[in-house]
Amino acid sequence: MTAITLAEIAQALGGQLHGDASILISAIAPLETAGLAEITFLSDARLVALLQSTRAACVIVHPAQAEQAQARGACIVTRDPYLYFARLTQWWRKRLGDMPEPGIHPSAVVHPDAQIDPTASVGALSVIEAGVHIGAHTRIGSRVTIERHCVIGARCVVQSGAVIGGDGFGFAKEGQTWVKIEQLGAVHIGDDVEIGANTCIDRGALGNTVLAQGVKLDNLIQIAHNVQVGENTAMAACVGISGSTKIGANCTLAGGVGVVGHIELADNTHVSGATVISRSLTEPGRYTGVYPFEPHAKWEQNAAVLRQLKKMRDRIKSLEKELAATQARVSPQQES
Known part of the structure:
Protein backbone atom coordinates (compact mmCIF):
# COMPACT_ATOMS: atom_id res chain seq x y z
CA MET A 1 0.00 0.00 0.00
CA THR A 2 1.29 3.44 -0.88
CA ALA A 3 1.52 6.13 1.80
CA ILE A 4 -1.74 7.86 2.72
CA THR A 5 -2.47 11.25 4.21
CA LEU A 6 -3.71 12.01 7.69
CA ALA A 7 -6.74 13.56 6.04
CA GLU A 8 -7.66 10.18 4.51
CA ILE A 9 -7.36 8.45 7.89
CA ALA A 10 -9.51 11.02 9.68
CA GLN A 11 -12.09 10.96 6.91
CA ALA A 12 -12.37 7.17 7.14
CA LEU A 13 -12.29 6.76 10.93
CA GLY A 14 -13.28 10.12 12.41
CA GLY A 15 -11.61 11.85 15.33
CA GLN A 16 -10.39 15.44 15.55
CA LEU A 17 -7.32 15.94 13.40
CA HIS A 18 -4.90 18.65 14.52
CA GLY A 19 -1.89 19.58 12.43
CA ASP A 20 -0.93 19.20 8.79
CA ALA A 21 -3.58 17.00 7.13
CA SER A 22 -1.31 16.39 4.12
CA ILE A 23 1.34 14.50 6.12
CA LEU A 24 1.97 11.11 4.51
CA ILE A 25 1.75 7.97 6.65
CA SER A 26 3.45 4.76 5.53
CA ALA A 27 2.95 2.51 8.57
CA ILE A 28 1.48 2.07 12.06
CA ALA A 29 4.14 1.71 14.76
CA PRO A 30 4.61 1.55 18.57
CA LEU A 31 4.92 4.84 20.44
CA GLU A 32 8.54 4.16 21.40
CA THR A 33 9.83 3.31 17.92
CA ALA A 34 7.55 5.20 15.51
CA GLY A 35 9.36 7.16 12.82
CA LEU A 36 8.72 10.34 10.91
CA ALA A 37 6.31 8.71 8.43
CA GLU A 38 4.42 6.55 10.93
CA ILE A 39 1.31 6.92 13.07
CA THR A 40 1.06 5.66 16.66
CA PHE A 41 -1.28 5.90 19.65
CA LEU A 42 -1.22 6.68 23.38
CA SER A 43 -3.86 4.84 25.41
CA ASP A 44 -2.06 4.57 28.75
CA ALA A 45 -1.74 7.86 30.65
CA ARG A 46 1.31 6.44 32.44
CA LEU A 47 3.22 6.67 29.16
CA VAL A 48 2.42 10.31 28.54
CA ALA A 49 6.09 11.26 29.00
CA LEU A 50 6.82 9.44 25.74
CA LEU A 51 4.88 12.10 23.87
CA GLN A 52 7.93 14.31 24.19
CA SER A 53 10.36 11.74 22.80
CA THR A 54 8.38 9.93 20.09
CA ARG A 55 9.35 10.75 16.50
CA ALA A 56 5.94 9.72 15.13
CA ALA A 57 4.36 11.81 12.44
CA CYS A 58 1.02 11.63 14.29
CA VAL A 59 -0.18 10.36 17.66
CA ILE A 60 -3.73 9.20 18.42
CA VAL A 61 -4.59 10.54 21.91
CA HIS A 62 -7.36 11.05 24.45
CA PRO A 63 -8.68 14.63 24.94
CA ALA A 64 -6.77 14.74 28.25
CA GLN A 65 -3.49 14.56 26.33
CA ALA A 66 -4.62 16.72 23.39
CA GLU A 67 -2.74 19.86 24.45
CA GLN A 68 0.54 18.02 25.00
CA ALA A 69 0.14 16.14 21.73
CA GLN A 70 -0.52 19.29 19.74
CA ALA A 71 2.55 20.90 21.25
CA ARG A 72 4.75 18.24 19.67
CA GLY A 73 3.02 17.96 16.26
CA ALA A 74 0.09 16.37 14.47
CA CYS A 75 -2.43 14.32 16.44
CA ILE A 76 -5.87 12.75 16.21
CA VAL A 77 -7.99 13.26 19.32
CA THR A 78 -10.57 10.60 20.20
CA ARG A 79 -12.36 9.38 23.33
CA ASP A 80 -10.86 5.89 23.05
CA PRO A 81 -7.40 5.85 21.42
CA TYR A 82 -7.04 2.09 21.76
CA LEU A 83 -10.34 1.43 20.02
CA TYR A 84 -9.37 3.94 17.31
CA PHE A 85 -6.09 2.06 16.89
CA ALA A 86 -8.01 -1.23 16.52
CA ARG A 87 -10.25 0.28 13.83
CA LEU A 88 -7.18 1.71 12.13
CA THR A 89 -5.49 -1.70 11.93
CA GLN A 90 -8.61 -3.21 10.32
CA TRP A 91 -8.89 -0.39 7.79
CA TRP A 92 -5.16 -0.55 7.09
CA ARG A 93 -5.17 -4.30 6.42
CA LYS A 94 -8.10 -4.00 4.04
CA ARG A 95 -6.21 -1.34 2.10
CA LEU A 96 -3.16 -3.60 2.00
CA GLY A 97 -5.32 -6.18 0.25
CA ASP A 98 -3.95 -9.17 2.18
CA MET A 99 -7.26 -10.35 3.62
CA PRO A 100 -8.08 -13.95 2.63
CA GLU A 101 -10.15 -14.19 -0.50
CA PRO A 102 -13.50 -16.00 -0.30
CA THR A 288 -7.66 -13.67 42.22
CA GLY A 289 -6.09 -16.75 43.77
CA VAL A 290 -2.42 -16.51 42.87
CA TYR A 291 0.15 -16.81 45.64
CA PRO A 292 2.84 -14.14 45.02
CA PHE A 293 6.20 -15.49 43.89
CA GLU A 294 9.35 -14.83 45.95
CA PRO A 295 12.99 -15.97 46.17
CA HIS A 296 13.15 -19.76 46.18
CA ALA A 297 14.78 -20.10 49.61
CA LYS A 298 12.05 -17.97 51.18
CA TRP A 299 9.38 -19.92 49.30
CA GLU A 300 10.75 -23.17 50.77
CA GLN A 301 10.55 -21.69 54.28
CA ASN A 302 6.95 -20.61 53.76
CA ALA A 303 6.06 -23.95 52.16
CA ALA A 304 7.40 -25.74 55.25
CA VAL A 305 5.12 -23.60 57.41
CA LEU A 306 2.14 -24.28 55.15
CA ARG A 307 2.61 -28.02 55.63
CA GLN A 308 2.13 -27.48 59.37
CA LEU A 309 -1.10 -25.48 59.07
CA LYS A 310 -3.41 -28.29 60.21
CA LYS A 311 -1.24 -29.03 63.25
CA MET A 312 -1.08 -25.32 64.04
CA ARG A 313 -4.86 -25.07 63.68
CA ASP A 314 -5.40 -28.01 66.02
CA ARG A 315 -2.93 -26.55 68.52
CA ILE A 316 -4.68 -23.15 68.45
CA LYS A 317 -8.06 -24.80 69.02
CA SER A 318 -6.62 -26.71 71.98
CA LEU A 319 -5.17 -23.50 73.43
CA GLU A 320 -8.47 -21.71 72.95
CA LYS A 321 -10.26 -24.47 74.91
CA GLU A 322 -7.68 -24.27 77.69
CA LEU A 323 -8.02 -20.48 77.81
CA ALA A 324 -11.83 -20.71 77.92
CA ALA A 325 -11.64 -23.25 80.75
CA THR A 326 -9.20 -21.06 82.71
CA GLN A 327 -11.43 -18.00 82.28
CA ALA A 328 -14.43 -20.04 83.46
CA ARG A 329 -12.58 -21.01 86.65
CA VAL A 330 -11.34 -17.47 87.35
CA SER A 331 -14.66 -15.69 86.80
CA PRO A 332 -16.50 -17.14 89.89
CA GLN A 333 -13.53 -16.27 92.14
CA GLN A 334 -13.59 -12.66 90.87
CA GLU A 335 -17.33 -12.40 91.52
CA SER A 336 -16.93 -13.66 95.12
Whole structure:
Protein backbone atom coordinates (compact mmCIF):
# COMPACT_ATOMS: atom_id res chain seq x y z
CA MET A 1 0.00 0.00 0.00
CA THR A 2 1.29 3.44 -0.88
CA ALA A 3 1.52 6.13 1.80
CA ILE A 4 -1.74 7.86 2.72
CA THR A 5 -2.47 11.25 4.21
CA LEU A 6 -3.71 12.01 7.69
CA ALA A 7 -6.74 13.56 6.04
CA GLU A 8 -7.66 10.18 4.51
CA ILE A 9 -7.36 8.45 7.89
CA ALA A 10 -9.51 11.02 9.68
CA GLN A 11 -12.09 10.96 6.91
CA ALA A 12 -12.37 7.17 7.14
CA LEU A 13 -12.29 6.76 10.93
CA GLY A 14 -13.28 10.12 12.41
CA GLY A 15 -11.61 11.85 15.33
CA GLN A 16 -10.39 15.44 15.55
CA LEU A 17 -7.32 15.94 13.40
CA HIS A 18 -4.90 18.65 14.52
CA GLY A 19 -1.89 19.58 12.43
CA ASP A 20 -0.93 19.20 8.79
CA ALA A 21 -3.58 17.00 7.13
CA SER A 22 -1.31 16.39 4.12
CA ILE A 23 1.34 14.50 6.12
CA LEU A 24 1.97 11.11 4.51
CA ILE A 25 1.75 7.97 6.65
CA SER A 26 3.45 4.76 5.53
CA ALA A 27 2.95 2.51 8.57
CA ILE A 28 1.48 2.07 12.06
CA ALA A 29 4.14 1.71 14.76
CA PRO A 30 4.61 1.55 18.57
CA LEU A 31 4.92 4.84 20.44
CA GLU A 32 8.54 4.16 21.40
CA THR A 33 9.83 3.31 17.92
CA ALA A 34 7.55 5.20 15.51
CA GLY A 35 9.36 7.16 12.82
CA LEU A 36 8.72 10.34 10.91
CA ALA A 37 6.31 8.71 8.43
CA GLU A 38 4.42 6.55 10.93
CA ILE A 39 1.31 6.92 13.07
CA THR A 40 1.06 5.66 16.66
CA PHE A 41 -1.28 5.90 19.65
CA LEU A 42 -1.22 6.68 23.38
CA SER A 43 -3.86 4.84 25.41
CA ASP A 44 -2.06 4.57 28.75
CA ALA A 45 -1.74 7.86 30.65
CA ARG A 46 1.31 6.44 32.44
CA LEU A 47 3.22 6.67 29.16
CA VAL A 48 2.42 10.31 28.54
CA ALA A 49 6.09 11.26 29.00
CA LEU A 50 6.82 9.44 25.74
CA LEU A 51 4.88 12.10 23.87
CA GLN A 52 7.93 14.31 24.19
CA SER A 53 10.36 11.74 22.80
CA THR A 54 8.38 9.93 20.09
CA ARG A 55 9.35 10.75 16.50
CA ALA A 56 5.94 9.72 15.13
CA ALA A 57 4.36 11.81 12.44
CA CYS A 58 1.02 11.63 14.29
CA VAL A 59 -0.18 10.36 17.66
CA ILE A 60 -3.73 9.20 18.42
CA VAL A 61 -4.59 10.54 21.91
CA HIS A 62 -7.36 11.05 24.45
CA PRO A 63 -8.68 14.63 24.94
CA ALA A 64 -6.77 14.74 28.25
CA GLN A 65 -3.49 14.56 26.33
CA ALA A 66 -4.62 16.72 23.39
CA GLU A 67 -2.74 19.86 24.45
CA GLN A 68 0.54 18.02 25.00
CA ALA A 69 0.14 16.14 21.73
CA GLN A 70 -0.52 19.29 19.74
CA ALA A 71 2.55 20.90 21.25
CA ARG A 72 4.75 18.24 19.67
CA GLY A 73 3.02 17.96 16.26
CA ALA A 74 0.09 16.37 14.47
CA CYS A 75 -2.43 14.32 16.44
CA ILE A 76 -5.87 12.75 16.21
CA VAL A 77 -7.99 13.26 19.32
CA THR A 78 -10.57 10.60 20.20
CA ARG A 79 -12.36 9.38 23.33
CA ASP A 80 -10.86 5.89 23.05
CA PRO A 81 -7.40 5.85 21.42
CA TYR A 82 -7.04 2.09 21.76
CA LEU A 83 -10.34 1.43 20.02
CA TYR A 84 -9.37 3.94 17.31
CA PHE A 85 -6.09 2.06 16.89
CA ALA A 86 -8.01 -1.23 16.52
CA ARG A 87 -10.25 0.28 13.83
CA LEU A 88 -7.18 1.71 12.13
CA THR A 89 -5.49 -1.70 11.93
CA GLN A 90 -8.61 -3.21 10.32
CA TRP A 91 -8.89 -0.39 7.79
CA TRP A 92 -5.16 -0.55 7.09
CA ARG A 93 -5.17 -4.30 6.42
CA LYS A 94 -8.10 -4.00 4.04
CA ARG A 95 -6.21 -1.34 2.10
CA LEU A 96 -3.16 -3.60 2.00
CA GLY A 97 -5.32 -6.18 0.25
CA ASP A 98 -3.95 -9.17 2.18
CA MET A 99 -7.26 -10.35 3.62
CA PRO A 100 -8.08 -13.95 2.63
CA GLU A 101 -10.15 -14.19 -0.50
CA PRO A 102 -13.50 -16.00 -0.30
CA GLY A 103 -13.32 -19.63 -1.32
CA ILE A 104 -11.79 -22.95 -0.40
CA HIS A 105 -8.07 -23.62 -0.78
CA PRO A 106 -7.35 -26.48 -3.22
CA SER A 107 -5.54 -28.46 -0.52
CA ALA A 108 -8.46 -28.32 1.94
CA VAL A 109 -10.60 -31.44 2.42
CA VAL A 110 -14.30 -30.57 2.55
CA HIS A 111 -17.06 -33.17 2.87
CA PRO A 112 -19.75 -32.85 0.18
CA ASP A 113 -22.41 -32.49 2.89
CA ALA A 114 -20.72 -29.47 4.49
CA GLN A 115 -22.39 -26.11 3.88
CA ILE A 116 -19.95 -23.23 3.51
CA ASP A 117 -21.18 -19.75 2.68
CA PRO A 118 -19.66 -18.57 -0.61
CA THR A 119 -18.27 -15.46 1.12
CA ALA A 120 -16.33 -17.55 3.66
CA SER A 121 -12.69 -18.59 3.21
CA VAL A 122 -11.12 -21.94 4.12
CA GLY A 123 -7.33 -22.12 4.39
CA ALA A 124 -4.79 -24.65 3.21
CA LEU A 125 -4.87 -28.22 4.57
CA SER A 126 -8.01 -27.64 6.59
CA VAL A 127 -10.53 -30.44 7.09
CA ILE A 128 -14.27 -29.76 7.14
CA GLU A 129 -16.35 -32.82 7.93
CA ALA A 130 -19.93 -33.87 7.17
CA GLY A 131 -22.82 -31.70 8.26
CA VAL A 132 -20.70 -28.66 9.13
CA HIS A 133 -22.24 -25.20 8.60
CA ILE A 134 -19.99 -22.15 8.18
CA GLY A 135 -21.53 -18.68 7.99
CA ALA A 136 -20.93 -15.63 5.84
CA HIS A 137 -17.55 -13.89 5.82
CA THR A 138 -16.05 -16.37 8.26
CA ARG A 139 -12.32 -17.01 7.88
CA ILE A 140 -10.93 -20.47 8.55
CA GLY A 141 -7.14 -20.54 8.76
CA SER A 142 -4.74 -23.25 7.62
CA ARG A 143 -4.74 -26.74 9.18
CA VAL A 144 -8.03 -26.14 10.98
CA THR A 145 -10.21 -29.17 11.68
CA ILE A 146 -13.96 -28.77 12.03
CA GLU A 147 -15.57 -32.08 12.82
CA ARG A 148 -19.01 -33.42 12.01
CA HIS A 149 -22.18 -31.37 12.42
CA CYS A 150 -20.52 -28.34 14.04
CA VAL A 151 -21.96 -24.91 13.32
CA ILE A 152 -19.93 -21.71 12.99
CA GLY A 153 -21.69 -18.37 12.60
CA ALA A 154 -20.98 -15.33 10.47
CA ARG A 155 -17.84 -13.18 10.53
CA CYS A 156 -15.93 -15.61 12.73
CA VAL A 157 -12.15 -16.07 12.62
CA VAL A 158 -10.63 -19.48 13.33
CA GLN A 159 -6.85 -19.31 13.49
CA SER A 160 -4.46 -21.97 12.23
CA GLY A 161 -4.36 -25.34 13.93
CA ALA A 162 -7.60 -25.02 15.87
CA VAL A 163 -9.74 -28.12 16.36
CA ILE A 164 -13.49 -27.66 16.69
CA GLY A 165 -15.64 -30.64 17.57
CA GLY A 166 -13.06 -33.17 18.73
CA ASP A 167 -14.36 -35.78 21.15
CA GLY A 168 -14.88 -34.69 24.73
CA PHE A 169 -13.01 -36.56 27.44
CA GLY A 170 -15.61 -39.06 28.62
CA PHE A 171 -14.98 -42.57 29.95
CA ALA A 172 -16.71 -44.99 32.34
CA LYS A 173 -14.68 -47.30 34.58
CA GLU A 174 -15.10 -51.05 34.19
CA GLY A 175 -12.82 -52.80 36.61
CA GLN A 176 -9.32 -51.60 35.79
CA THR A 177 -10.18 -50.41 32.28
CA TRP A 178 -11.95 -47.45 30.75
CA VAL A 179 -14.99 -47.62 28.44
CA LYS A 180 -15.32 -44.73 25.99
CA ILE A 181 -18.49 -42.64 26.05
CA GLU A 182 -19.21 -41.67 22.48
CA GLN A 183 -19.63 -37.93 22.14
CA LEU A 184 -22.92 -37.48 20.28
CA GLY A 185 -23.36 -33.72 20.50
CA ALA A 186 -21.64 -31.00 18.48
CA VAL A 187 -20.23 -27.47 18.82
CA HIS A 188 -22.35 -24.40 18.08
CA ILE A 189 -20.49 -21.11 17.67
CA GLY A 190 -22.26 -17.77 17.32
CA ASP A 191 -21.46 -14.79 15.12
CA ASP A 192 -18.32 -12.64 15.45
CA VAL A 193 -16.36 -15.22 17.45
CA GLU A 194 -12.57 -15.50 17.21
CA ILE A 195 -10.72 -18.71 18.07
CA GLY A 196 -6.95 -18.64 18.49
CA ALA A 197 -4.30 -20.92 17.05
CA ASN A 198 -4.19 -24.50 18.37
CA THR A 199 -7.23 -23.97 20.57
CA CYS A 200 -9.49 -27.00 21.03
CA ILE A 201 -13.24 -26.92 21.55
CA ASP A 202 -14.68 -30.35 22.31
CA ARG A 203 -18.07 -31.49 21.09
CA GLY A 204 -20.80 -32.20 23.62
CA ALA A 205 -21.45 -35.66 24.98
CA LEU A 206 -25.20 -35.45 24.32
CA GLY A 207 -26.06 -31.76 24.01
CA ASN A 208 -23.83 -29.15 22.40
CA THR A 209 -20.84 -27.15 23.50
CA VAL A 210 -21.89 -23.53 22.89
CA LEU A 211 -19.96 -20.31 22.36
CA ALA A 212 -22.30 -17.32 22.13
CA GLN A 213 -21.75 -14.41 19.77
CA GLY A 214 -18.76 -12.15 20.28
CA VAL A 215 -16.66 -14.63 22.29
CA LYS A 216 -12.88 -14.16 21.87
CA LEU A 217 -10.47 -17.01 22.59
CA ASP A 218 -6.68 -16.73 22.53
CA ASN A 219 -4.24 -19.47 21.51
CA LEU A 220 -3.87 -22.85 23.24
CA ILE A 221 -7.19 -22.82 25.10
CA GLN A 222 -9.10 -25.99 26.03
CA ILE A 223 -12.89 -25.85 26.12
CA ALA A 224 -14.25 -29.21 27.29
CA HIS A 225 -17.50 -30.91 26.34
CA ASN A 226 -20.84 -29.26 27.08
CA VAL A 227 -19.27 -25.98 28.22
CA GLN A 228 -21.37 -22.87 27.59
CA VAL A 229 -19.70 -19.48 27.16
CA GLY A 230 -21.79 -16.29 27.24
CA GLU A 231 -21.73 -13.35 24.85
CA ASN A 232 -18.59 -11.24 24.51
CA THR A 233 -16.57 -13.22 27.03
CA ALA A 234 -12.81 -13.21 26.37
CA MET A 235 -10.14 -15.70 27.46
CA ALA A 236 -6.36 -15.31 27.22
CA ALA A 237 -3.87 -18.04 26.34
CA CYS A 238 -3.72 -21.40 28.11
CA VAL A 239 -7.09 -21.15 29.86
CA GLY A 240 -8.67 -24.53 30.58
CA ILE A 241 -12.41 -24.96 31.12
CA SER A 242 -13.59 -28.34 32.39
CA GLY A 243 -16.75 -30.08 31.23
CA SER A 244 -20.31 -28.77 31.65
CA THR A 245 -19.22 -25.44 33.11
CA LYS A 246 -21.27 -22.32 32.30
CA ILE A 247 -19.38 -19.06 31.84
CA GLY A 248 -21.50 -15.92 31.84
CA ALA A 249 -21.53 -12.99 29.44
CA ASN A 250 -18.92 -10.20 29.39
CA CYS A 251 -16.43 -12.18 31.48
CA THR A 252 -12.64 -12.09 31.15
CA LEU A 253 -10.31 -14.94 32.06
CA ALA A 254 -6.62 -14.03 32.05
CA GLY A 255 -3.83 -16.35 30.95
CA GLY A 256 -3.51 -19.75 32.57
CA VAL A 257 -6.83 -19.69 34.43
CA GLY A 258 -8.30 -23.08 35.24
CA VAL A 259 -12.00 -23.71 35.88
CA VAL A 260 -13.30 -27.00 37.28
CA GLY A 261 -16.32 -28.72 35.80
CA HIS A 262 -20.05 -28.43 36.52
CA ILE A 263 -19.93 -24.92 38.01
CA GLU A 264 -21.17 -21.50 36.89
CA LEU A 265 -19.56 -18.08 36.62
CA ALA A 266 -21.86 -15.06 36.77
CA ASP A 267 -21.97 -12.41 34.07
CA ASN A 268 -19.20 -9.79 34.37
CA THR A 269 -16.84 -12.09 36.25
CA HIS A 270 -13.14 -11.27 35.81
CA VAL A 271 -10.46 -13.76 36.82
CA SER A 272 -6.78 -12.89 37.24
CA GLY A 273 -4.04 -14.94 35.60
CA ALA A 274 -3.19 -18.47 36.84
CA THR A 275 -6.15 -18.53 39.23
CA VAL A 276 -8.00 -21.83 39.69
CA ILE A 277 -11.76 -21.48 40.11
CA SER A 278 -13.07 -24.48 42.06
CA ARG A 279 -16.60 -23.35 42.93
CA SER A 280 -19.39 -21.37 41.35
CA LEU A 281 -19.10 -17.58 41.38
CA THR A 282 -22.55 -16.09 41.75
CA GLU A 283 -21.50 -12.45 42.20
CA PRO A 284 -19.80 -10.40 39.48
CA GLY A 285 -16.41 -8.91 40.21
CA ARG A 286 -12.70 -9.68 40.07
CA TYR A 287 -11.32 -12.88 41.56
CA THR A 288 -7.66 -13.67 42.22
CA GLY A 289 -6.09 -16.75 43.77
CA VAL A 290 -2.42 -16.51 42.87
CA TYR A 291 0.15 -16.81 45.64
CA PRO A 292 2.84 -14.14 45.02
CA PHE A 293 6.20 -15.49 43.89
CA GLU A 294 9.35 -14.83 45.95
CA PRO A 295 12.99 -15.97 46.17
CA HIS A 296 13.15 -19.76 46.18
CA ALA A 297 14.78 -20.10 49.61
CA LYS A 298 12.05 -17.97 51.18
CA TRP A 299 9.38 -19.92 49.30
CA GLU A 300 10.75 -23.17 50.77
CA GLN A 301 10.55 -21.69 54.28
CA ASN A 302 6.95 -20.61 53.76
CA ALA A 303 6.06 -23.95 52.16
CA ALA A 304 7.40 -25.74 55.25
CA VAL A 305 5.12 -23.60 57.41
CA LEU A 306 2.14 -24.28 55.15
CA ARG A 307 2.61 -28.02 55.63
CA GLN A 308 2.13 -27.48 59.37
CA LEU A 309 -1.10 -25.48 59.07
CA LYS A 310 -3.41 -28.29 60.21
CA LYS A 311 -1.24 -29.03 63.25
CA MET A 312 -1.08 -25.32 64.04
CA ARG A 313 -4.86 -25.07 63.68
CA ASP A 314 -5.40 -28.01 66.02
CA ARG A 315 -2.93 -26.55 68.52
CA ILE A 316 -4.68 -23.15 68.45
CA LYS A 317 -8.06 -24.80 69.02
CA SER A 318 -6.62 -26.71 71.98
CA LEU A 319 -5.17 -23.50 73.43
CA GLU A 320 -8.47 -21.71 72.95
CA LYS A 321 -10.26 -24.47 74.91
CA GLU A 322 -7.68 -24.27 77.69
CA LEU A 323 -8.02 -20.48 77.81
CA ALA A 324 -11.83 -20.71 77.92
CA ALA A 325 -11.64 -23.25 80.75
CA THR A 326 -9.20 -21.06 82.71
CA GLN A 327 -11.43 -18.00 82.28
CA ALA A 328 -14.43 -20.04 83.46
CA ARG A 329 -12.58 -21.01 86.65
CA VAL A 330 -11.34 -17.47 87.35
CA SER A 331 -14.66 -15.69 86.80
CA PRO A 332 -16.50 -17.14 89.89
CA GLN A 333 -13.53 -16.27 92.14
CA GLN A 334 -13.59 -12.66 90.87
CA GLU A 335 -17.33 -12.40 91.52
CA SER A 336 -16.93 -13.66 95.12
